[in-house]
Amino acid sequence: MLEIWGRSTLKGHVQISGAKNSALAIMAGALLCPEDCRLRNVPSLMDVQRMAQILAALGLKMEQHGDVLDINGRDIQQSQAPYELVSQLRASFFAIGPLLARLGVARVPLPGGCAIGARPVDLHVRGLQAMGADVQIEHGMVHAYVSGSNPRLKGAKIYLDYPSVGATETLMMAATLADGETTIENAAQEPEVTDLANFCQAMGARIRGAGTNTIIIDGVKSLHSVEYSIIPDRIEAGTFLVAGAITHSELSLSPIIPDHLTAAIAKLRAIGAKVILESPTCVRVIGANSHVATDIETLPYPGFPTDMQAQFMALLTLSEGDSVITETVFENRLRHVAELNRMGADIRVKGNIAIVRGVPMLSGAPVVATDLRASAALVLAGLAANGKTTIEGLQHLDRGYDNLVGKLQNVGARLQRLKGDKEAESESASLNTANLGG
Ligand code: EPU
DSSP states (O other): EEEOOOOOOOOOEEEOOOHHHHHHHHHHHGOOOOOOEEEEEEOOOOHHHHHHHHHHHOOEEEEEETTTOOOOOOOOOSSBBBBBHTOOOOGGGGGGHHHHHHHSSSEEEEOOTTTBOOOOOOHHHHHHHHHTTTEETTTTTEEOOOOOSSSSOOOEEEEEEEEHHHHHHHHHHHHSSSSEEEEEEOOOOHHHHHHHHHHHHHHHHHHHHBSEEEEEEOOSOOOOEEEEEEOOHHHHHHHHHHHHHHHHEEOOOOOOOOGGGHHHHHHHHHHHHHEEEEEEEEEEEOOSSSSEEOEEEBSSSSSSGGHHHHHHHHHHTTEESSSEOOOOOOTTTTTTHHHHHHHHHHEEETEEEEEEEOOOOOOOEEOOOHHHHHHHHHHHHHHHHSSSEEEOOOOHHHHHHHHHHHHHHHOOOEEOOOOOOHHHHHHHHHTTTTBBBO
């Protein structure tokens, strides 16, 4: 549980960690490589630890020192990912692409739905089938294999019905070792997809067009060892930008990649906060005395990210006027509304639309986090609210924010984990030193 006393002014500098969603995809990508992979700027997160456990269960060797993760995938001993682990981390399904490409067979449990939506994997499966894989789904397990004496996927033309981040990543990884050329049309353009493509290219993969809606991959026979640094987390950076605005404070953040924050910065400026790019890797936010309403619609990149919707909703609860927030990416990602309303916000929901009427003040209250970004939104609301807020469900926060509490404390926020949560703290601290095993 987290206890926050609101209304402190924040001041100082925040160090942004490596991107969670890049790290998870790139760790899956390490399955493609029969040699050493050294990853730098790996964030210290429960999700990263879980992905490491899944790779270890498949037989990869791993060692982590600080933000450096060494992975060796010479001997993949297993083609089957364990259900207990996959069910806790949806992103681990993305391992199906590289496993199939490398071994010609992969068995990965269906990840199931989660707090923000049903999240099917049909686009991943159809893409793999287009590349010549046989796919059977039985007893909750996806069993994919390539028949024949030379079990190699074949290049194909794939059109995605929706620019799914995960499906683009799965298929791009699978195509790196396929026979011939693969084209992914209507591909996701998120920076994490480009980061994964850059990582694969650094291992010798031949990929063009990542970051656009058409990605072309020329399959190669094998990949080689690599040392690669993960991009900064644009969602963590966006969360701290909102923290500066909602507390009417001044914060600087680095490292960042400004282009990755275009949509969030545009909305902050529309709301009335000042955002100044101080250098190509550093941004400063200065919250205004009062902010104004704005409308937000979540969209695939470069549109406004769904992963920032909850945090901006917290800010808009205190911005003068009516804001309309439309969530188009996930069907159940407005569960934080009820909790924000408990803190005095005035939000009504109709389907996937939330109408936020700005109120002068939020009041601290006990609330429950329902998912990762919802928990960040509640922290932000707690920082701005009068009095004390307690947030339950901190395991969501630990999944995806690297030391959020410590980083906020460093810039003057008054918040602390309550006793009983020490276990989670020491668990995530152990990430820094653990040999994650073979
Ligand atoms: N979808 C399908 N079929 C598929 C795949 C996706 O219908 O086969 C639907 C999903 O149900 C969803 C939409 O497409 O409604 C978008 O899903 P997408 O596949 O793009 O999302 P994802 O790859 O599962 C990643 C991030 C999410 C982020 C989304 C959208 C990772 C590990 N996760 O998920 O991050 O919200 O892209 O940008 O990369 C988070 O960090 O809090 C988080 C949820």
